Amino acid sequence: MKLSDILSSADKPLISCEFFPPKTDKGEENLWNCLNELRSINPAYISVTYGAGGTTQDRTKGIVTRIKDETGLSPVAHLTCVGANKEELAALLADYQAAGIENILALRGDAPEGMDHFEAAAGGFSHATDLIAFLREQGDFSIACATYPEGHPESKGGMADDIRYLKIKQENGADAAVTQYFFDNDTFFRFRDDCRAAGITLPIIPGIMPVGNFDQIVRFSSMCGAKIPDWLHEQMVPIKDNLDAVKAMGIELAVKQCRELLQAGVPGLHFYTLNKSEATIAIRKKMTDLL
Numbered sequence: 001m002k003l004s005d006i007l008s009s010a011d012k013p014l015i016s017c018e019f020f021p022p023k024t025d026k027g028e029e030n031l032w033n034c035l036n037e038l039r040s041i042n043p044a045y046i047s048v049t050y051g052a053g054g055t056t057q058d059r060t061k062g063i064v065t066r067i068k069d070e071t072g073l074s075p076v077a078h079l080t081c082v083g084a085n086k087e088e089l090a091a092l093l094a095d096y097q098a099a100g101i102e103n104i105l106a107l108r109g110d111a112p113e114g115m116d117h118f119e120a121a122a123g124g125f126s127h128a129t130d131l132i133a134f135l136r137e138q139g140d141f142s143i144a145c146a147t148y149p150e151g152h153p154e155s156k157g158g159m160a161d162d163i164r165y166l167k168i169k170q171e172n173g174a175d176a177a178v179t180q181y182f183f184d185n186d187t188f189f190r191f192r193d194d195c196r197a198a199g200i201t202l203p204i205i206p207g208i209m210p211v212g213n214f215d216q217i218v219r220f221s222s223m224c225g226a227k228i229p230d231w232l233h234e235q236m237v238p239i240k241d242n243l244d245a246v247k248a249m250g251i252e253l254a255v256k257q258c259r260e261l262l263q264a265g266v267p268g269l270h271f272y273t274l275n276k277s278e279a280t281i282a283i284r285k286k287m288t289d290l291l
């Protein structure tokens, strides 16, 4: 089902889950087990990330196709501008259309390992805004995009830039935006208000990262620009070597965050699962009164 239809026909907020293509057979088996377990919380869609290199990119196509054909869940394929020209992107999109994949999360992507900044491929695109416009020409896809309530690390003009570019993503054909994860809801609420004031009407779905390993989250956050508030630091640092305690605290904090977001009218919650189902299911089950 198309993401735009999923969102417009929903009478309550939706849960969605993001996975990355595993590199090993064991990882792949774990992915299908997780997807099976997640059926119990009825996710509206499952999104699958797109890596920076050839083989991992092929895995995205294989996994979204299998999700569609075998699970009855609605897949969303991430797609980036990294390392591909327009012809290569058009060929991949034709494959997606032939396979009945209707939803794309369109991104610029990050620099591949070993490069310190993003460079457009010859004959390719420099920004998600251009990829979105291209996708609109290529077929009848429903398109999601990324946005950054705390600002993208490369944004030269700060938040105003992120809002300006999100507006262009909307004008170029995006149906929804999914945010980078954040821990401070007030920042998200301010960002959402500023987007609405700038004429951005598309659904803005907050990205949720339940903390399961604090050191890992500190590492991810330093790369993607998400801020770790002092209160999170203070709660996590004393227990960080006890992974069970971190997981339990991570779930408790995510429930609090998600409940506040739902009470403030968000259209859905997008879980960065890191290919695990346990935390997402536990959090969802503690919000049955709101979903």
Ligand SMILES: Cc1cc2nc3c(=O)[nH]c(=O)nc-3n(C[C@H](O)[C@H](O)[C@H](O)COP(=O)(O)OP(=O)(O)OC[C@H]3O[C@@H](n4cnc5c(N)ncnc54)[C@H](O)[C@@H]3O)c2cc1C
Pocket (backbone or CB within 6 Å): 048, 049, 050, 051, 052, 078, 079, 080, 105, 106, 107, 108, 109, 110, 126, 127, 128, 129, 130, 145, 146, 147, 152, 153, 154, 155, 156, 161, 162, 165, 168, 178, 179, 180, 181, 207
């Ligand atoms: C929900 C979500 C899913 C993600 N999935 C993946 C994935 O599957 N694979 C992956 O590699 N990465 C993924 N990422 C990471 C993402 O690729 C990086 O954050 C990347 O650095 C920016 O991607 P973007 O689509 O936001 O880029 P853009 O929107 O192109 O923004 C990149 C930078 O350029 C600026 N900019 C944007 N548009 C313009 C313009 N028209 N002119 C000038 N400057 C502009 C922005 O301010 C920003 O600083 C994901 C991120 C999120 C939030």
